Amino acid sequence: MEIKEMNVKYEEKLFIKKLLNRMLIASLIVIGLVGYGVYWAFFDLERLPTGEYLTEETSPDGKYTVKAYVTNGGATTANSVRGELTLNDSRAKTQNIYWNYREDSATIIWIDNNTVVINGHTLDVPGDKFDFRNQ
Structure with missing residues (x-):
């Protein structure tokens, strides 16, 4: 009888644990x-x-192109600028690397083959991204 009670208690504990x-x-x-x-x-x-398309600049080595677009926020929000990175020598999908609020123009300057400055924000491509919502 005692062994049976121990088995029941063990099974209850096992059930609760599971x-x-x-x-x-x-x-x-x-x-x-x-x-x-x-x-x-x-x-x-x-x-x-x-x-809407604004401008684009290609890196010095021709590997990357950054295109800038302005998004009209409508009556309730300001315009925003979106920067899109394209790898020119592959069929890889473009990726958004820049998003900033209250802007309606874009200045894109390549510092070197992998460093771009968009409206004063320096990004090392293809890894870096700037998003005003994360600042």
């Missing part, structure tokens, strides 16, 4: 999905509006 582990895993998945959703909705540079 239940807590599953609840922890489910909670982490939900937190991860919510975190990704917030990032996607508010901070992902790939979801920016296209805008």
Whole structure:
């Protein structure tokens, strides 16, 4: 009789442990999905509006081109400038590297083959990005 009671208690503890582990895993998945959703909705540079073409400059070695676009915010928000990096020698997807609020023009200056200054913000391409929302 005593062994049977010990087995029941052990099975109860094992069940509770499994239940807590599953609840922890489910909670982490939900937190991860919510975190990704917030990032996607508010901070992902790939979801920016296209805008109207302003200007473009190619790097000294011809490897990169940065194109600038202005986005009209409408009646309630100011204009914004979006900078898009293109790798000229590949079919890679363009990537947004610059997004700044309250601007309606763009000055693009290449310092060297991998360093570009857009409206006073220095970026080492292709890794750096400037987003006014993260400042």
